Amino acid sequence: MxxxxxxxxxxxxxxxxxxxxxxxxxxxxxxxxxxxxxxxxxxxxxxxxxxxxxxxxxxxxxxxxxEGRLFLVEFEVPNTGELLRDIEHWLTTVLTILEARNGGELVRSIVAAAAEDPAVGDGLSESLGVERSLTARLAVAVREGQLPADAPIEQIGDAIFGAIIVRSLSRKSDSGESLRQLVRFLFTPTGRQGGAEAPTRRT
Amino acid sequence: MxxxxxxxxxxxxxxxxxxxxxxxxxxxxxxxxxxxxxxxxxxxxxxxxxxxxxxxxxxxxxxxxxEGRLFLVEFEVPNTGELLRDIEHWLTTVLTILEARNGGELVRSIVAAAAEDPAVGDGLSESLGVERSLTARLAVAVREGQLPADAPIEQIGDAIFGAIIVRSLSRKSDSGESLRQLVRFLFTPTGRQGGAEAPTRRT
Amino acid sequence: MxxxxxxxxxxxxxxxxxxxxxxxxxxxxxxxxxxxxxxxxxxxxxxxxxxxxxxxxxxxxxxxxxEGRLFLVEFEVPNTGELLRDIEHWLTTVLTILEARNGGELVRSIVAAAAEDPAVGDGLSESLGVERSLTARLAVAVREGQLPADAPIEQIGDAIFGAIIVRSLSRKSDSGESLRQLVRFLFTPTGRQGGAEAPTRRT
Amino acid sequence: MxxxxxxxxxxxxxxxxxxxxxxxxxxxxxxxxxxxxxxxxxxxxxxxxxxxxxxxxxxxxxxxxxEGRLFLVEFEVPNTGELLRDIEHWLTTVLTILEARNGGELVRSIVAAAAEDPAVGDGLSESLGVERSLTARLAVAVREGQLPADAPIEQIGDAIFGAIIVRSLSRKSDSGESLRQLVRFLFTPTGRQGGAEAPTRRT
DNA sequence: TCTTAAGCGAGACGGTACGTCATGTCTTAAA
DNA sequence: TTTAAGACATGACGTACCGTCTCGCTTAAGA
Structure with a gap:
C-alpha cells in the first residue's frame, strides 16, 4: 500500500x-x-x-x-480574574526574557529570520505564546464580559506582539513603560473613547 | 588653524x-x-x-x-472629522501599496533591514508616515475628544504598524479585513468593554 | 527462474x-x-x-x-614478410581507432588511469596489443634476420607506444605522419647511421 | 597608443x-x-x-x-663527439633524478597532469630538456654524419621520452637497463639490421 | 598658474560561506 | 547473507561578496 x-x-x-x-x-x-x-x-x-x-x-x-528551543520558558498569561493586571504581569515577564540579552537582539534575530523565511513566520507569533496563551486569556475575558463579545482577540494579540517588535526594531529601551501604557489603554474598562462626554461618564 | x-x-x-x-x-x-x-x-x-x-x-x-525613496507616496491620513473612517481609509491605502508587490515582500524587506541595522530601525516607523501622519491624526482626535486625553497615541500607532508587520511576517493575506477589525475595535466609540453591565460590575 | x-x-x-x-x-x-x-x-x-x-x-x-572492453578491436600486426609495411599498416589502424574520438582523448584517458593506478599501468601496453602482437611481429623479424638478433624488441615496442602517447599528450595532430617517419627510421634496412661511411657499406 | x-x-x-x-x-x-x-x-x-x-x-x-620549477636541473646532453656515450650519460642522469622520489611517482604525476590539461601537455617534453637539449644533440649528430641526414630527430626524441613514460607507467624498475638497450639499438653504428649476412639471407 | 591631495572608477587581494558533488564507511529492508 | 538504496562525516569544487587596499585619473582649493 x-x-x-x-x-x-x-x-x-x-x-x-x-x-x-x-x-x-x-x-x-x-x-x-x-x-x-x-x-x-x-x-x-x-x-x-x-x-x-x-x-x-x-x-x-x-x-x-x-520545538520550543528558542524560548525556554512558557509565556503563560495568568488568570486572576483581573484582565489588565494579568496582561501587565505577562508583559513584564516577556520583556524581561526578551531583553535579557543585549537590548532586544533576540527579538530582532527572530524577526529577521521570519522576514527571510516563510516557515519561521508561520511559527512566529505562536511560539511566543501569543496565540496559545495570550489569545486564550483574552477569550476568557470575552466570556466573562471584560471584553466585548465581538472583540477581535487574535488581532489584539498581534497588535501587542507587533508593538513589542516595533519597539525592538527602534532600539527603544524604556523598561516597557510605553508598552504598559498601551495595554492599559486597551484593557482599562473606561475605554479609549475619551472626549467631552466620556470623562463625565467615567467619574 | x-x-x-x-x-x-x-x-x-x-x-x-x-x-x-x-x-x-x-x-x-x-x-x-x-x-x-x-x-x-x-x-x-x-x-x-x-x-x-x-x-x-x-x-x-x-x-x-x-529621503522617501522607498515608499513613493505619502501615507497621509485624511481628516474628515470621523476618526474611524479616516483610519480605515489610510489603512486601505497603505495595504494596497505595501502588498502591491508579491505578498508583502516589501514590508518584510524593510523589516529585515531594520532588524539588521539600527539606522534603518530609527527611520522605520516614521518613514511609513506612521509617526508623522497617523500620530498627528490621533493627536487631533485627542484634542477633539474622540480619544481620551491620556491615550498613548504613539503606542497606538506602533501597535497598528506592528500588527501590519506581524501579518506580513505570517504571510496572511485576507485583504486587510483582520486589520480593519482591529482599528474598528480601537476606535469605535462604544469601546471594547463588554456591554452596559460590565463597568457597573467593576465598581 | x-x-x-x-x-x-x-x-x-x-x-x-x-x-x-x-x-x-x-x-x-x-x-x-x-x-x-x-x-x-x-x-x-x-x-x-x-x-x-x-x-x-x-x-x-x-x-x-x-577483458578487452576498452579497445574493441584486436590490433593485430599483419605479417606479409615485409616488416616496415606491416608496422606502418598496424600504425595506421591503431591511430585511426585511437583518434576516432576527439583528438586522442581516449589515449589520454587511459594514460591518466595508468598514471593513477598501478593495476591499469600493468595491463596498459599489453592491452593495446603492443606486447602481444607488435612484439610478436618483431620477434619474427628477428628470426628472419630483418632485425639484428640482439634487438631489444620489447623496448622498441615501448618506444613506439611511448611516441604515440607523447604525441597524444602534446595534442599534435598530423595524421600520424611523424610516427610513420619514426617507424621508417627504425625499420628501414639502411638504418639510421647515416654519415659518410654507412652508405658505402650499404651499397 | x-x-x-x-x-x-x-x-x-x-x-x-x-x-x-x-x-x-x-x-x-x-x-x-x-x-x-x-x-x-x-x-x-x-x-x-x-x-x-x-x-x-x-x-x-x-x-x-x-618556469623550470618542477625539474630543478637542466638535463643537458653532453657532446663528447661520441653520440651513444653522450645519450647514455644523459639517460642515466635523467633516470636518477626522475626516480629519486618513490619509483617514478614524479613522472606519473607529470603525465597525469599532461593527460588532463592541454597546457601541461604543451610544455611537457620541452620541459625535460628533450626538445631543447636532446634534439639539439641529435641535430649535431646528423651534421657530423653519425645519423643519416633524414633522421627524424624530433620523433626519436619523443620515442625515447615515451619509452621512459611507458616504463614509468608500468612501474618497472630495472635501473634503466632496458632503456639503455633501446638507445644502444638506436645509436649503435652497426645498426639494427641483423649483421652483414642477414640481408643476404633475406634476399 | 602650478601644486597637491582628495575623490573617483576600477578591481586585486585574503577571506568566509555558499550549495553541489564525490569519497569511502555504515545501516536498513527485501529477496 | 548478499544486494540496492542511501544516510553519514569529510572535504574539494567553483562562485559570490565581504571589507581593505592599491592603481592612475581627474579635479578643485591654496600657494
Whole structure:
C-alpha cells in the first residue's frame, strides 16, 4: 500500500545535534551570524546532512522554534480574574526574557529570520505564546464580559506582539513603560473613547 | 588653524547614483539579495566610494528611507472629522501599496533591514508616515475628544504598524479585513468593554 | 527462474553490469569524469557492491582493460614478410581507432588511469596489443634476420607506444605522419647511421 | 597608443607564492593530491586569486613547468663527439633524478597532469630538456654524419621520452637497463639490421 | 598658474560561506 | 547473507561578496 523505501533511515542523533547547535549559535551570535557551515561545524555533522533535511537556515530555525528551543520558558498569561493586571504581569515577564540579552537582539534575530523565511513566520507569533496563551486569556475575558463579545482577540494579540517588535526594531529601551501604557489603554474598562462626554461618564 | 584640505569634494552625482541604484535593486530583488557590489555595479561606482560614505548596506537603505525613496507616496491620513473612517481609509491605502508587490515582500524587506541595522530601525516607523501622519491624526482626535486625553497615541500607532508587520511576517493575506477589525475595535466609540453591565460590575 | 535464491547468484550479473557501465561511461566522458557513484547509478548497483570487489575506480578500469572492453578491436600486426609495411599498416589502424574520438582523448584517458593506478599501468601496453602482437611481429623479424638478433624488441615496442602517447599528450595532430617517419627510421634496412661511411657499406 | 587600464595590477608576490606552493605540494604529494584549496592554503592566498589567473590546477602546473620549477636541473646532453656515450650519460642522469622520489611517482604525476590539461601537455617534453637539449644533440649528430641526414630527430626524441613514460607507467624498475638497450639499438653504428649476412639471407 | 591631495572608477587581494558533488564507511529492508 | 538504496562525516569544487587596499585619473582649493 505504502511506497517502500529501503536503505538507512534518518539519523535522530544528527537531527538533534543540528537543532541543538543551531539553538546555541542563535543565542550566542544572533541570526545574521548564523551559517550552515557554522551549524555543521558546531554539530559535528556534514553540511550535506543539513541540506538533505532542511532547505535553508531559516527552515532549521523554524524547527527550533516550533520545538520550543528558542524560548525556554512558557509565556503563560495568568488568570486572576483581573484582565489588565494579568496582561501587565505577562508583559513584564516577556520583556524581561526578551531583553535579557543585549537590548532586544533576540527579538530582532527572530524577526529577521521570519522576514527571510516563510516557515519561521508561520511559527512566529505562536511560539511566543501569543496565540496559545495570550489569545486564550483574552477569550476568557470575552466570556466573562471584560471584553466585548465581538472583540477581535487574535488581532489584539498581534497588535501587542507587533508593538513589542516595533519597539525592538527602534532600539527603544524604556523598561516597557510605553508598552504598559498601551495595554492599559486597551484593557482599562473606561475605554479609549475619551472626549467631552466620556470623562463625565467615567467619574 | 583650520585643518588644511585640498582636492575635490564629495560627488553629488555618485551619491545620487548609489541611492538610485539601491532603491531600484531593493524594489526589484528585496533586501537579502542587496549587496554592496551589486549597488556599485548598478550605479557605475567604485566600491570604495560607497564604503567611504556609508558604513554598511543598512546605512545606504536608511538614507533611501529617510529621503522617501522607498515608499513613493505619502501615507497621509485624511481628516474628515470621523476618526474611524479616516483610519480605515489610510489603512486601505497603505495595504494596497505595501502588498502591491508579491505578498508583502516589501514590508518584510524593510523589516529585515531594520532588524539588521539600527539606522534603518530609527527611520522605520516614521518613514511609513506612521509617526508623522497617523500620530498627528490621533493627536487631533485627542484634542477633539474622540480619544481620551491620556491615550498613548504613539503606542497606538506602533501597535497598528506592528500588527501590519506581524501579518506580513505570517504571510496572511485576507485583504486587510483582520486589520480593519482591529482599528474598528480601537476606535469605535462604544469601546471594547463588554456591554452596559460590565463597568457597573467593576465598581 | 534464477530470481529464486539468495547468495552470490546475482554477483556475476552485478559484476557484468559494473564493467559494462564503466566501459560505457569511460568512452562517453573520459576517465576524469568517471566516478564510483556514476558507475553504480549507471549499472543499477549499490556503491558497496563496487567497493566490495574493487579497490578503486582504477581497479575497475583495469578489469575492463584486461577483458578487452576498452579497445574493441584486436590490433593485430599483419605479417606479409615485409616488416616496415606491416608496422606502418598496424600504425595506421591503431591511430585511426585511437583518434576516432576527439583528438586522442581516449589515449589520454587511459594514460591518466595508468598514471593513477598501478593495476591499469600493468595491463596498459599489453592491452593495446603492443606486447602481444607488435612484439610478436618483431620477434619474427628477428628470426628472419630483418632485425639484428640482439634487438631489444620489447623496448622498441615501448618506444613506439611511448611516441604515440607523447604525441597524444602534446595534442599534435598530423595524421600520424611523424610516427610513420619514426617507424621508417627504425625499420628501414639502411638504418639510421647515416654519415659518410654507412652508405658505402650499404651499397 | 596602448589601451589604458586603471586599477591595481597583478600581485607578483601572490603569483610567486602560488607557484612556489604548487611546486612544493606537487613534489610532496603528487598531482592527484594537489588541490586548489591546498595550494591556496599553503600559499596564504585566497582561492579566488588562483581562479582569477589560472583556469585549472593543470594551468598552474603548466606555469611551474615552463618556469623550470618542477625539474630543478637542466638535463643537458653532453657532446663528447661520441653520440651513444653522450645519450647514455644523459639517460642515466635523467633516470636518477626522475626516480629519486618513490619509483617514478614524479613522472606519473607529470603525465597525469599532461593527460588532463592541454597546457601541461604543451610544455611537457620541452620541459625535460628533450626538445631543447636532446634534439639539439641529435641535430649535431646528423651534421657530423653519425645519423643519416633524414633522421627524424624530433620523433626519436619523443620515442625515447615515451619509452621512459611507458616504463614509468608500468612501474618497472630495472635501473634503466632496458632503456639503455633501446638507445644502444638506436645509436649503435652497426645498426639494427641483423649483421652483414642477414640481408643476404633475406634476399 | 602650478601644486597637491582628495575623490573617483576600477578591481586585486585574503577571506568566509555558499550549495553541489564525490569519497569511502555504515545501516536498513527485501529477496 | 548478499544486494540496492542511501544516510553519514569529510572535504574539494567553483562562485559570490565581504571589507581593505592599491592603481592612475581627474579635479578643485591654496600657494
Amino acid at each position: 505504502n511506497q517502500h523505501r529501503s536503505g538507512p533511515v534518518r539519523s535522530a542523533a544528527a537531527r538533534e545535534a543540528v537543532l541543538a547547535a543551531t539553538t546555541r549559535l542563535f543565542h550566542e551570535q544572533g541570526y545574521d551570524k548564523l551559517t550552515i557551515e557554522g551549524i555543521a561545524r558546531e554539530a559535528g555533522v556534514g553540511k550535506q546532512t543539513i541540506y538533505r533535511w532542511w532547505s535553508s537556515r531559516g527552515a532549521v530555525i523554524a524547527d527550533c522554534l516550533t | 583650520n585643518q588644511h584640505r585640498s582636492g575635490p569634494v564629495r560627488s553629488a552625482a555618485a551619491r545620487e547614483a548609489v541611492l538610485a541604484a539601491t532603491t531600484r535593486l531593493f524594489h526589484e530583488q528585496g533586501y537579502d539579495k542587496l549587496t554592496i557590489e551589486g549597488i556599485a555595479r548598478e550605479a557605475g561606482v567604485g566600491k570604495q566610494t560607497i564604503y567611504r560614505w556609508w558604513s554598511s548596506r543598512g546605512a545606504v537603505i536608511a538614507d533611501c528611507l529617510t | 534464477n530470481q529464486h535464491r539468495s547468495g552470490p547468484v546475482r554477483s556475476a550479473a552485478a559484476r557484468e553490469a559494473v564493467l559494462a557501465a564503466t566501459t560505457r561511461l569511460f568512452h562517453e566522458q573520459g576517465y576524469d569524469k568517471l566516478t564510483i557513484e556514476g558507475i553504480a547509478r549507471e549499472a543499477g548497483v549499490g556503491k558497496q557492491t563496487i567497493y566490495r570487489w574493487w579497490s578503486s575506480r582504477g581497479a575497475v578500469i583495469a578489469d575492463c582493460l584486461t | 596602448n589601451q589604458h587600464r586603471s586599477g591595481p595590477v597583478r600581485s607578483a608576490a601572490a603569483r610567486e607564492a602560488v607557484l612556489a606552493a604548487t611546486t612544493r605540494l606537487f613534489h610532496e604529494q603528487g598531482y592527484d593530491k594537489l588541490t586548489i584549496e591546498g595550494i591556496a592554503r599553503e600559499a596564504g592566498v585566497g582561492k579566488q586569486t588562483i581562479y582569477r589567473w589560472w583556469s585549472s590546477r593543470g594551468a598552474v602546473i603548466a606555469d611551474c613547468l615552463t
